[in-house]
Amino acid sequence: MVKILAEHEAKKLLLKYGIPTTKFEEIRNEESIHNLKLSYPVVLKVSSPKILHKTDVGGIVLNINSKEKLLKEYEKLHQKFPDEIFIVEEMEKQGIEMIAGIINDEAFGKCIMVGMGGIFTEIYKDVAFRMLPIKKEDAEDMLNDLKVSKIFHGYRVKIDKEALIDILLKIAKIANELPVKQLDLNPIFLYEKGAKIIDAKIIMEE
Known part of the structure; x- marks a missing residue:
């Protein structure tokens, strides 16, 4: 038997070991977005152990520049993946x-x-x-x-x-x-x- 970690679980484990990840917050409802402490632009992702390839299923939205846009994109993804947790993370400069x-x-x-x-x-x-x-x-x-x-x-x-x-x-x-x-x-x-x-x-x- 194996256990697949969702992305937010995987990144929490990495942070515990001192490995630097993107700044992110878990999103479980619209209130989470209103209380977001990250800087725009951000990325919205579905974070699920059942979805390893987010791009293939349309589970990621890049370059979101405002809270209003984030709320709209969250509503779309939540309808698509109603039982999943999401994460929002700050866009990182290309390296x-x-x-x-x-x-x-x-x-x-x-x-x-x-x-x-x-x-x-x-x-x-x-x-x-x-x-x-x-x-x-x-x-x-x-x-x-x-x-x-x-x-x-x-x-x-x-x-x-x-x-x-x-x-x-x-x-x-x-x-x-x-x-x-x-x-x-x-x-x-x-x-x-x-x-x-x-x-x-x-x-x-x-």
Whole structure:
């Protein structure tokens, strides 16, 4: 048996381990929107363990610039998914897109991966894997294994390599302490300083 975490549950778990995510609030009714403490523009998403691919089912609305627009979009999504919880999160500025995750392989046990995210994920298949547990040196080696490793040394862009290494070490800690079957952080926006998890999927063994 497995338990799939809804996005708001997954992000709460990440925050508990000190992993930076988007700023978000759970939305259960219109009153939640009136009491929203986030800055516009925002994103509205359905947050359900039954819906892993929100875009495919029209479960996400981007670039909402006002409370009035948010109320209208919430009403539409609530009619479409009447039994689900929603989250609203602040739109993040675009960063260099990366992916990271944990898989539980039958042959090798729990493994960690990192790679280029966004449209480059499928095009270049630029990923690196290690068996767990890992140390900081292993995380650094994973980044050096990538075809795009030059970007971590200041080639054309400045990005916070240490922030990504920190995320890798922390998801490795989650996998060590909890019965993780699968964990996907995609995308991670990597900036000149810091990083943010934009979307997260976590499946637990029960």
